[in-house]
Amino acid sequence: MIKIAPSLLSADFAALGAEVAEAEKSGADWIHVDVMDGRFVPNITLGPVVVKAVSAHTSLSLDVHLMIENPERYIAEFAAAGAAVITVHAEACVHLHRVVHQIKELGLLAGVAINPATPASAVKEILPDLDLVLVMTVNPGFGGQAFIPSTVHKIREIREWANEIGHDLRIEVDGGIAEATAPIVSEAGADVLVAGNAVFGQSNRAAAISAIRAAAGGAKLG
Numbered sequence: 054m055i056k057i058a059p060s061l062l063s064a065d066f067a068a069l070g071a072e073v074a075e076a077e078k079s080g081a082d083w084i085h086v087d088v089m090d091g092r093f094v095p096n097i098t099l100g101p102v103v104v105k106a107v108s109a110h111t112s113l114s115l116d117v118h119l120m121i122e123n124p125e126r127y128i129a130e131f132a133a134a135g136a137a138v139i140t141v142h143a144e145a146c147v148h149l150h151r152v153v154h155q156i157k158e159l160g161l162l163a164g165v166a167i168n169p170a171t172p173a174s175a176v177k178e179i180l181p182d183l184d185l186v187l188v189m190t191v192n193p194g195f196g197g198q199a200f201i202p203s204t205v206h207k208i209r210e211i212r213e214w215a216n217e218i219g220h221d222l223r224i225e226v227d228g229g230i231a232e233a234t235a236p237i238v239s240e241a242g243a244d245v246l247v248a249g250n251a252v253f254g255q256s257n258r259a260a261a262i263s264a265i266r267a268a269a270g271g272a273k274l275g
């Protein structure tokens with residue numbers, strides 16, 4: 054089943070409560086929360102205080118994507134704030150296995166993200182321990198960037214590895230996902246589609262979510 058996770062980065066930051074409530078009403082499955090520190094990525098966004106505030110306005114799972122250095126220092130705080138999924142970057146974690154298990158021990162789903170220039174092999178060894186792999190389809194830091202097609206083969210590779218070991222892995226994609234790119238990533242094996250501009254940038258969010266879901270689902274059926 055495809056999940057659509059609208060990214061808060063493209064929402065109205067002055068009305069986040071209303072924005073997540075509307076996304077839920079419009080058919081979103083998860084809410085994707087982009088946490089940026091101005092060091093790992095060249096942008097600064099929000100922290101656990103905002104995650105907690107947002108969690109009061111939705112019953113959907115909060116899918117927290119940590120684009121920060123030293124994520125191990127903040128995992129407990131994001132868990133307490135209401136995160137259901139926490140994803141850290143392979144490039145930001147020297148002790149990736151320890152960080153992944155820190156997330157799982159808190160009862161959350163654990164994800165690892167890889168940047169466009171990072172090979173899929175960066176997650177191969179730890180794949181059995183993961184609930185989710187996030188294949189970045191843009192360089193992290195900003196919404197509204199163009200999808201990078203050369204990232205797609207990594208989705209396929211990771212899906213094959215997961216199938217080989219019989220592991221029920223979620224593969225998430227993030228960056229430039231819209232009606233046109235959804236079938237490409239879905240056909241390759243992605244099943245959680247993050248969409249910022251293609252949902253929150255549209256006036257009719259329900260129509261935007263169903264168009265992306267239909268495009269992705271069509272590819273799977275085809």
Ligand SMILES: O=C(CO)[C@@H](O)[C@H](O)COP(=O)(O)O
Pocket residue numbers: 060062063085087118191192193194195196197198227228229230247248249250251
């Ligand atoms: O993590 C990021 C960017 O670093 C994303 O979640 C963006 O917010 C996606 O935005 P669109 O490309 O879908 O507009």
